[in-house]
Amino acid sequence: MSHRVMIVGASAAGLRCAARLRRLQPDWKITVCEQATAYSFAACGFPWVLSGEIDDLAELRSTSWGALRDRSFFEDVKGVEILEGHRVLSIDSKDRSLEAEGPDGRVLLSWDQLVLATGASPISIPGQPEHPRLCSFHLAEDVRRLKTALIRGEIERVIIIGAGLVGLELAEAFRSLWEAEVILVEAGPHPLPKLLDAEAGALLRRELGKQGVRVICGCPVEEILADDKGVVVRCPAEAIRADHLIVAVGVKPETALAQLAGLALGRTGAIAVNERLATSKPNIWAAGDCIEVRHAVSGEAVHCPLGSLANRQGRVLAGVLAGREERFRSVAGAMVVKVFDLTAAATGCSLSEARRLGFHARAVWMTTDECAHYWPESEDVHIQLVWEEETMRLLGVQAVGRGRVTGLIDVATQYVLQGASIDRLAGLEHCYAPPFAPALSPLAVAAFIARNQHEGLCCLSPLSKAGRRHILDVRLPSEQKLRPWADALHIPLEELRGRLAELDSSVPWLVICERGTRSAEAVRWLRERRLDARYLGGGMIWRHSALGDGA
């Protein structure tokens, strides 16, 4: 390894790499070439500048002690040179040089090692017009413009296309502070269709609805029109009008320079790298949202543009360049998003994704207390667990609740990454006290339920229709009234053993309760008596939280 390192892109990955490499190699020349003049924003915070949680964009460019991370900060404190306002025009991988255009014209820059940290850019919808009433939500400039328009009262009604992570955060931002009318249009069947299954997605959809967001799912956009008076989005069923439109249908890796340099792209269209973050050409490396990574469940290359991964990649790459034995290994794709009062987090694969990948995958659903059930502030948490039937390997976990569900998903992530079995998860050790957790970890309990499912004690999705099954409700009368299921036979669990004769043993049963605990107990007992019975996974609480009175 030699001594002049050029990093293209002052993103999370690029700057992390630069700063750590300086620490590891105090004598090297480390330069970051960045086309913008303002950079180093913590872009994940943009939605909260709009929502007012964060007063000013500058906070996202500052350290925890309030220092602005501008050129002089990086030079004086981090010892890294920044060529700001320099756009790279071409890369010569043989000569090890690049040409860039800056404020003072073109410059030719030599390097021994080149790092591409060019990030990603927003995807457009085919035929998307260019108009001031339309924007993506990607750059500081987008935030600034939207906030100005909101302050001026120019946006009373806004359409967001895409109920992905950014779309969801924006829906809250527009609604909570500005009380704008928000219409969220999603082509997939539910919010976060790539990350969640229908059961968890429906929880988010209902929360959005309760908070006044109109959510239209399964809705492809056919045409977008914009003029000075407003925007119109034409969908198969209707034409939606608003003052402003935000396209938040995801990002694509920024690979123009990589292609100029002749680097191989992977199957996702992002830059292909190995675990050392080396590209297909010697001495050229890449990190951040422009690369693809390996998914721990599928083993496939995926484009996973998450800030947490970009930061880690930048750090690892600095280690690699400094000659350390570091690698960036497979990812589980752990993610979390705040949707008004709900938190949704997931890791690994959803059931639909696992099946698309060819796994013989199954799922269970549970509703549980986040703390000891008698703890007064305990919140419900809804957990879906996905595993491969033959190997009992854990493939993924989704969790949605009012509390902080990240702790559960962070733990599950470690098991997904190891390809651990459901049975190992069942032996999980966790820290327990009544204000913080139940005595058995909810993840362990989910694993017990999965093991039961494997052994024939089966739950159905909380969104299931009764179909040909008769409904047996084993709740107390007071509970039945709160979240009713019409036409159910009511026998509280406590009385079931004595009232078995009331059940027609020639028909199949779906047993329901609040959370899926009592109904599972009932099903076990009915199955011992050779009845065909299943229970509603996650119980009526999940079902009702997802479907409301339409349950």
Add this chain to the structure above:
Amino acid sequence: MSHRVMIVGASAAGLRCAARLRRLQPDWKITVCEQATAYSFAACGFPWVLSGEIDDLAELRSTSWGALRDRSFFEDVKGVEILEGHRVLSIDSKDRSLEAEGPDGRVLLSWDQLVLATGASPISIPGQPEHPRLCSFHLAEDVRRLKTALIRGEIERVIIIGAGLVGLELAEAFRSLWEAEVILVEAGPHPLPKLLDAEAGALLRRELGKQGVRVICGCPVEEILADDKGVVVRCPAEAIRADHLIVAVGVKPETALAQLAGLALGRTGAIAVNERLATSKPNIWAAGDCIEVRHAVSGEAVHCPLGSLANRQGRVLAGVLAGREERFRSVAGAMVVKVFDLTAAATGCSLSEARRLGFHARAVWMTTDECAHYWPESEDVHIQLVWEEETMRLLGVQAVGRGRVTGLIDVATQYVLQGASIDRLAGLEHCYAPPFAPALSPLAVAAFIARNQHEGLCCLSPLSKAGRRHILDVRLPSEQKLRPWADALHIPLEELRGRLAELDSSVPWLVICERGTRSAEAVRWLRERRLDARYLGGGMIWRHSALGDGA
């Protein structure tokens, strides 16, 4: 395996075992023999009955849907027979029988498999008198009596001996609802001396002090006197008076029956079992607070009476008895406790414990944001990480903060159990969004800091005295005023490169900042210039939160 299982003790372990075994073996005869007539309390909730968070003791005996877990519940719903009010007098392991005394006299009961789930009982202080003004805090009866006395206004001033988990929870209970004067007396050097090191312990001590609890550490009790007017606790320095005294110095395994049955006890005095929870005699098993388990760090048998482990053991033992290939493996001892507004959690070994075990162990300290640093509601969290120097194996983590730190400790627990290295922890994947976590996991950052320490970029304990070191404060002037260190040389990090000449390079330096981030950066830079410099781990925020104005 055969068909009559007798379980002694309707504790968490015993009842879990009974209920699951019934599910796995519907035709077996399963009996629980319990000396009390009220049982199946979630005893971990007792402190919050006292504090008023939980209205009534009965809530701790109820399911999440409000059903009382009494004999008829276990018989009708769980299919388990309970012999309540039956005290076991003797066990004949050859004949496979036991004699018990119940309300109707003595009975002789036969079994094929016997499970001892006899729990633990409170440790007394040598010479502790018997008097109504003295009690342990272990049984429902203790809670009832204390609550009655509080309601009657009989306890205005209370002494708690022992700042362990129960002592800390009780201090809050007496203080927060009843505004009693609380004096907490601890023989060890700080609260939770067996679980935390001095740095984390000092954070709890300060919090207790701020909440009006008088904490006396390093204070052995020499004598306890009690009469109708009150109690007196004599310590070397003073005699403390109060209306009531609670002895909360821990529990010991209840092994009287095990000894009657001729079972081997382990080095801790608890019942020795293997991973299948088998005792030294065939067909006799044990689970819960009466057994010892293997610690993942030391490999030694330890007595670890935690509700989470007892519940898991009961479950595993049911699987074992039903013929399944289940095991109860080593534990990391993960624990968490609420101390007023702070949460303290830990896993693995503390530094002092690791050194006592003979490890060449080291530690680092960090103060970090729980969320993205710009998130307005982000709380500080203080983390100590302990590892073995030769192997870089993670030995333990402690975390204290105002938010929920359990997620961090739950993840760390998985690494401790695997004997993972610091470098594996550094590659941790976590779920990230600004309201939930920083972009790099605090655990990963702690691992980076440990790696730095290993490579010579060293921090000192946040409780350190300056000693021969001169103090360099690299904070901004506004920060210095808030949490000052007298006689420090002040050079903000941003100016350090230009003002190097102001530092005497012939003396050793201790560099300080708010959290340990900037000071580490400064130390790295000073070391490159061959100065002898270390930084204050966890920074002035930790130090000040632990020592207050005495910092």
